[in-house]
Amino acid sequence: MKTFFEKLKNLLNNNLFIFLLFLVIALVIYYPLFKFTFFQDDFVWLSNTKDIWAGKVSFNNIFTLKISNFVMPIIYSYFTIAYKIFGLSSFWFYLTNIILHTANTFILFKLLKNFFSKNIAITSAIIFLTLRYSIESVSWISAITVLLTTLFLLSIGLLWISFLKTNNKIKYFFILFLTLLLILTKEWSVLLLPFLLILTILFQLKQNKKIIEKKHVLHAIPIGIMFLVYILIEFSIQSKSSVLLDKGFYVLGWHAVPNIINNIFLTFLPILNIAHNRPFIWIIASSIFLISSLVLGFYLLIKNKNPLVLGIIWMIISFLPTSFFTWNPYVSRYSYIPAIGAVIFIGYGLKFIKDQQKIKLLQITTILIGVYCVFNIFFTYKTLYNSIETVQKENKYFTQALYKIENKINKQDDLAIYNKTPHTDFILPEILHSLINISTEKVHVIKDLQECADYQQCLFWNSDKKEIELL
Known part of the structure; x- marks a missing residue:
């Protein structure tokens, strides 16, 4: 001993x-x-980083206030490099x-x-x-x-x-x-x-x-x-x-x-x-x-x-x-x-x-x-x-459901998505951009399903079936 x-x-x-x-x-x-x-803001960083590597925005974007409202180039650089390595x-x-x-x-x-x-x-x-x-x-x-x-x-x-x-x-x-x-x-x-x-x-x-x-x-x-x-x-x-x-x-x-x-x-x-x-x-x-x-x-x-x-x-x-x-x-x-x-x-x-x-x-x-x-x-x-059993499981269901209907979405046209999802509504454009590469400018979050009539394609999260329906 x-x-x-x-x-x-x-x-x-x-x-x-x-x-x-x-x-x-x-x-x-x-x-x-x-x-x-x-989860949540993670997608905002990923979306911004994706645009940098796609050449849509300059690398100088790391010196802007686009995400954080403060000058944080080290954090922007981290996510830019990490996304390239980790995907x-x-x-x-x-x-x-x-x-x-x-x-x-x-x-x-x-x-x-x-x-x-x-x-x-x-x-x-x-x-x-x-x-x-x-x-x-x-x-x-x-x-x-x-x-x-x-x-x-x-x-x-x-x-x-x-x-x-x-x-x-x-x-x-x-x-x-x-x-x-x-x-x-x-x-x-x-x-x-x-x-x-x-x-x-x-x-x-x-x-x-x-x-x-x-x-x-x-x-x-x-x-x-x-x-x-x-x-x-x-x-x-x-x-x-x-x-x-x-x-x-x-x-x-x-x-x-x-x-x-x-x-x-x-x-x-x-x-x-x-x-x-x-x-x-x-x-x-x-x-x-x-x-x-x-x-x-x-x-x-x-x-x-x-x-x-x-x-x-x-x-x-x-x-x-x-x-x-x-x-x-x-x-x-x-x-x-x-x-x-x-x-x-x-x-x-x-x-x-x-x-x-x-x-x-x-x-x-x-x-x-x-x-x-x-x-x-x-x-x-x-x-x-x-x-895992609450928030994270729902997030994964949503991601899997989004991948299932990706091929049915016309990414060149505007898209509406009903705001009742596992995610905060104002981040939904960045989520769709990060996961299925649709431009954030083309994603419109709606609070009333009747607004779907204004768009050629509209997404609805069915929380019971754990599916995303294309209306």
Whole structure:
């Protein structure tokens, strides 16, 4: 038995083994994804990519706002390349998401090793890997935006800590290069400077040095200039035309406060039914949790120099950009980046117990965390499996039915489709374009079957027979 634990200990010193361990856990959790197909916005990306490879639009289209309403050329480029390699095989898209989630977990582990012992770093990383609330970030192909943003964010953070230790100019060059890629990935890139600030504070506290030194500010100035240019460009674009602002989907206001509080609580306890059905009780419980965490955190920071509170502060900061949306505030992919703060919070909690030399309490806490991770794995798997039996199965029936009647459709003529399908109606033109190569301009979504009379061909989804009828 002793030999076994010694071998295991040696394996945990091997980065490849740790990465593969994380990958195996991720594959177990997200295995049901391999039975999923494309969903909602996935078809918008596929449709746009199909036009690029068909030569209907220029590759420069990746610098437009056609899909996302933001400048996101890295995401456009990803889908353009991925479609060329994977085609319409959703399997490979989902596998890519799982691998990216694993990579993010591994980089987070390497980052946390700068502040914690190896065991606490691994434990904290596994919590991030298994957290249930951020499930959508991995289980939705279009959420690659979140995964890639986090990949660049964590990579820059890891390089930043290494740069603070070594002052290596090559590492600083890569920090600037990855910052550019991050800026071109998603608007959440604005979180980088606060992230680097928190990492710098953690690093300096670990070294028992002044929290912020002049050299840190000087090193951050070029990064700040890059973001200033980006913000000015993005602001100029959004001030002229923004679907989110024009339609009232994004509004600055106090509604952001309960959104932040609720989502922080949900990151740890993703019990959405209570959040929806008992909102008053939920906001009180969430507020008590947040206030207690902040009070405890500042107490430990002052008395023990344990920066546990910075984990909660990062969650507040990183939830802020998405908290002003006026639609459903409980969007799980928005919790992926804040989850970094959650594991920092838990990691420093474990470190505090360890520093107090309360071995039994540390062992009990570690076991409880293990049970918590197992529950997360179980519920994530169950949630995904249930989705196969509901949403995903209907999507597959619709796709199969569409392929069956493809040869009966005249793709040169306009086509009407009744909006009652398994998909959101405004995406139906992109779905037909992606699957059977009919131009989006020729697809017209109707809300009344009587409108079929205005078209030579009209499609109707028969949900009972799982067939598409050509009227």
